[in-house]
Amino acid sequence: MASAEENEIIKTLYQHQFGFFMSKIMFTACELGVFDLLLESKELLSSAVIAERLGTSHIGMQRLLEACVVLKLLRMERKDNEGLFGNTDLANLCLAKSSPRTQYNFMKFLSDIVYPGSQYLIDAISTEERLQRFSSAMGDAWSLHGQELLSAFDLSCFQVVCDVGGGNGALAKEYISLYPKATVTIFDLPKVVEGAKKKSVSSEECRISFHGGDFFKDPFPEADLYILARTLHDWDDDTCEQLLTKIYKACKPGGGVMVLETVINEDRTGPLVGHIRSIMMMLLCDGKERTQSEFNALLNAAGFKEIQSKKRNNYGAIWGRK
Template sequence: MGSTEDLDYPQIIFQYTNGFLVSKVLFTACELGVFDLLLESGEPLSSDAIAARLGTSPSGTERLLDACVGLKLLAVEVTGGGVYYRNTEISNLYLTKSSPKSQYHIMMYYSNTVYLCWHYLTDAVREGRNQYERAFGISSIDPFGAMYRSEEEMLKFMAGQNSIWSICGRDVLAAFDLSPFRHIYDLGGGGGALAQECVSVYPNSTVTIYDLPKVVQVAKEWFVPSEERRITFHEGKCQLLRRRVLVSCWLTWQQ
């Protein structure tokens, strides 16, 4: 930064400026199921074939696919005069719905909820408060009141959080040696993906997911397998939950 080269042609400014275009190309390709289709097909497909299968416009589809190639989310093969698209390894692993490491749900949450809230970032900085009201017509000082405005929205958020923990959870849990702790509380444990990673990394531990009653109900119903005996739940409501930012392990020493 600040080198003569940067000052002549501010590459970094263009990169930042175009960031939202890149995000939306990725989100839209996920949402339309481009990566799922190419995984299922088992062979590269033409742009027209992809558009026909997804029910999307041929010209819009071709432009989206080419943008994905530029971002190395798709690869392109030219055979016999035809142009065919296929997933890259990283797309198969992280951008298809069926992959255990799928980031599909967090992408959808970012694309449909967070992106629109951030349209009002200037107002947020002026006013010092969240912008769910401008974005979605929901008046709530508590962001979780807005985020959990319906069971559907809550499910989307919890699935999104689980997507992230499926990648980062193991590293976070291994950053400190938690093996001396027999019983671990995950404050605001949501959909339970971190708890599941935890009982896997520390086989002698049990984990209690502490969260709002409605979150616990959804976690039990949708996310945490009932046969997982080492994960239990604690319904509650406390200020601590609101202050939770990133990692929320509250550890209790059990001799």
């Protein structure tokens, strides 16, 4: 387990990492007129009604509203298993166009002029390929959380491991340092694997190998344990079920899958980082962040049994057996 001091450090890091996104969430809700609608409405409204009245997609609006709740711009009450949203005092006072101390125009200036300009603060690092940059960017998180998550369950009996969509191998490195007899094969797209191989130089990495392929079409390398880290969040439910079913078929009896993902609270009240990532997934792909019961449903549908999970920081380690 990370110490309380380390957790505090990581919390501060996240606040700074995602700070730009928090502003953008507030700007977007302002510009769409969410706070105006809720100021005028005398009652709490569901995300479906807000989306319909403002002419937006329902899914996008729901994610925006949930993130606004964690940011304390909106409040949410649950009725008949549905979230109903209303303004907080802050939103009533400052965020609607007709608020008594409206900041709408300044917010619009920040959003339209200052925010896009901020991307030129650093002259872009333009030489490295986008794919490789993405791969190493993703891998960074595992030096913070990898060991804590991989030790949430005793995996020492699993020596032959395959990290499906394992990117540049950052998590594999954490696995072999935690379990000294283990070997890990990273299964990822051929282009990602080529780039990762070039960078893989340290001696301990002879216990890490790379296998290029398409996880929807090509057979997986044999393994006792399959890891699926931050890969399900890229895909919609049907595609996740397809991938998990394929992994289930590849598993030996007694083997299993370890899913590592951000987990949204069951009542959808946080964590903020989960809601922010869910909005990012909407921008980048068809994916989303999920609650524990949503993960359980996916793993069950694929055939996995004895599903267990443990939360570490905002991530969950979810373990399913064949």
